[in-house]
Amino acid sequence: MANTSDAGVEALRRLKATEPPLFLAPNPALSEAARTASQYLFSSLNPFSPKSPLDQLLVDGFDAEQIWQQIDLQTQPLLSTLRRRVKQLVENPEEISQLKVPSEGGNKKEENILDEWEEESDGFDEELDEEEEEDEEDEEKEGEGEEDEEEEEEEEMEDEEEEEENEEGGGIEDKFLKIDELTKYLEKEEEDFENGEADREGEEEDDDEGESDEEGDFGIGDDDDEDEDEETEGIENARYEDFFGGKKERGSKRKAQALQESDYSDEDDMELDKQTKGTASAHEKQLEKIQSKIEQMEKANIEQKAWTMQGEVTAAKRPKNSALEVDLDFEHNVRPAPVITEEVTASIEDIIKKRIIEGHFNDVQRVPKLPPKGPREVKELDDNKSKQGLAEIYEQEYVQKTDPTSAPLLFKDEQKNEASMLFKRLCLKLDALSHFNFAPKPVIEDMSIQANVPALAMEEIAPVAVSDAAMLAPEEVFDGKGDIKEETELTKAERKRRRANKKRKFKAVAVKRTNKKAQEGAIRRQVNG
Known part of the structure; x- marks a missing residue:
């Protein structure tokens, strides 16, 4: 505690010795000294303020505004306590002589005085609130509580007029x-x-x-x-x-003010005001100030306003070049382009290089637009005439009902047949890999003797199931007439020959088509005839 008090006193001396112009510039040393002095004063006044919510002033990590709020929290209850104590001393002057100023070494006396103050502050909490309300009512002349008291006093005065004239009248x-x-x-x-x-x-x-x-x-x-x-x-x-x-x-103060304002407008009252100007009361001075303000406001309303206060103003209704002196706000329909500087360009290049090194390319992926409903199934209608008669149709339906074997295959049966065919193909491939050693020999109903078979068949690497046709070369499968040439390699005679062959083929196809159409027409005529 001694070190803290010494540091606080030293900080106060330093602030007192500092010249005022130095406080205008930011100075960390002065700021620290002010914080130390505030903390010392706060702790020294804390025992005399029992209602203070803080035991000590918190300085570390707080700015000036927060420190000032903490001091304000201590000041309000301290001022109310001091105000109440001063009123008590004014009412009872004998208590002033009983007070003793504690010395630096008199800790016990100081503690006793502090205990007395705390007891008095605890005992007069309710009185403090009432006195604070009375102070506010004194400051506000138009308070409701004061009006009620004045009305009661006035009623008493009306009842006892003769007695009040002879009395001192301390109540009024x-x-x-x-x-x-x-x-x-x-x-x-x-x-x-x-x-x-x-x-x-x-x-x-x-x-x-x-x-x-x-x-x-x-x-x-x-x-x-x-x-x-x-x-x-x-x-x-x-x-x-x-x-x-x-x-x-x-209570009817506004009506009185309105009447007084109308009275002041008369010439006789103006002359009386000039004569009694030196001896005017505070209320009359206040009315004069209000009247002057009203006149100023009326004059401002009557005078022509500046063009900036007239709403929408065109160029013809305002002075020349007057818009250059005013900061006008107007809306942009298009967003302004960003200013390209070296810093912006360098930052963009760094981002691009980083993305390329990391391989991070976040291209926008287009979301596929799926139809909300699936396409409707298009049913194809067969316009052709049925080739079967009713008798044949009825016959097929009757056979299907009576003979289950002739009934049409269901979807499940088709799947079973397809699965069995796939399994047979798989088994055939597996048997070919094993050279059909484990496969039973197929039953041959008709046997034929071939005389041109070689006496000895050389064993080959290829499986037995592979036919000789699959092992032939392309030229062995198809042996064209002459060499196959491209269009650029043909001679003039060969081109003419190829063109003549194509014409003959086209003519033959055209003849077949005409013959087929003629036959179909004849059949239709016979059917219709």
């Missing part, structure tokens, strides 16, 4: 009015009114004739005595509401 005193000052002011006004009555009459006689005539016309001079009597009675019975308005009227 506020920052606008004090009863003692009001009493002195009323007494002074009465004296001035009694002493200056004659002077006022003399001044009125010295006024212009036009003004006196107007007063005579309106009958103002006849009622001077009555007005004076009423004014004396009003001054004697003056109350708080006569100067600052009824407290119930605060």
Whole structure:
């Protein structure tokens, strides 16, 4: 703890000795010193703030904003505790003499004082909340709670008017009015009114004739005595509401402001404002500020706005070259092309080389578009006339029903026959590989004697089942007439000969076709005839 406090004090001294311009530039040393000083101050004030959610200030890994929020968490309950303690000391000044400032070596005294503070803070938690609410109500003049209290006080004042005039009136005193000052002011006004009555009459006689005539016309001079009597009675019975308005009227503050604004528009009121400008109250000054703001806003609405605030504006409705001075936002229908730089080109080349080395080619594979439904089966209809008569058809159906052997083969039977044929072929190939040593000899019904067979047959490597025809050479199988030549190797006479042979073949085929058609036509005529 001693090292921490020494480091904190040293950091505070260093910050105090640092010149202000150095704080404008980023400096890690000053930042570290500020963090150390904040941590020291936080830990030193933590015992006096029992409601602080943090035991110590967390600095490592936190930025300035987060550290400031931690300090703010400690400051709020500390300020409320100090405010409550100060109020207690103001109410009971005797407690100030009992407080003792703890020395550096007096740890026990310091602990006792801290314990007292903690007990008081724990005991006055509810009072703290109520006092905070009262402070907020004092700051907000239009609070609902204050209005209720003022209404209750006003009702009491209406019930006990005579008693309140003789009392000091501490309950209605506020920052606008004090009863003692009001009493002195009323007494002074009465004296001035009694002493200056004659002077006022003399001044009125010295006024212009036009003004006196107007007063005579309106009958103002006849009622001077009555007005004076009423004014004396009003001054004697003056109350708080006569100067600052009824407290119930605060609820209808907006209506009062509207009426006052309309009154200020008159010329007579403007003259009175000029005369009483030096002695205007805070409320009147506030109304003047509001009125000036309203006038400024009305003037701004009446004046012509800039072309940028008029919505869609064409070139003819705005000043020349005015669009050059403004940053305009407009939409692009086409995406702008990327800027090609050396870095972009180098990165693309590196990617291509890497893909080539790795053999990683991710070409887009087209997805085959399959039809949602399979093609419909096309049924072919035979338009030819049946060659069988009804008698033959009925005969075949009857035979199939009576004789099961003559029935048509089913699909399974066809598969069985196909499998048996494949198995026979496989067995034949296996027997050929073994030279038919294990195969039974086929039964030969007809025997014939051949005399031209050689007496001795040489044994060959080929299997016995292989025929001699498969072992013949191509020229032994087909022996053409003469040498086979290509088209370019033929002579002129050979080309003519080949062309004549082709013509003869074509003529023979054409003759066969005509003869066949003639025969078919004759048969049809016979059938139809």
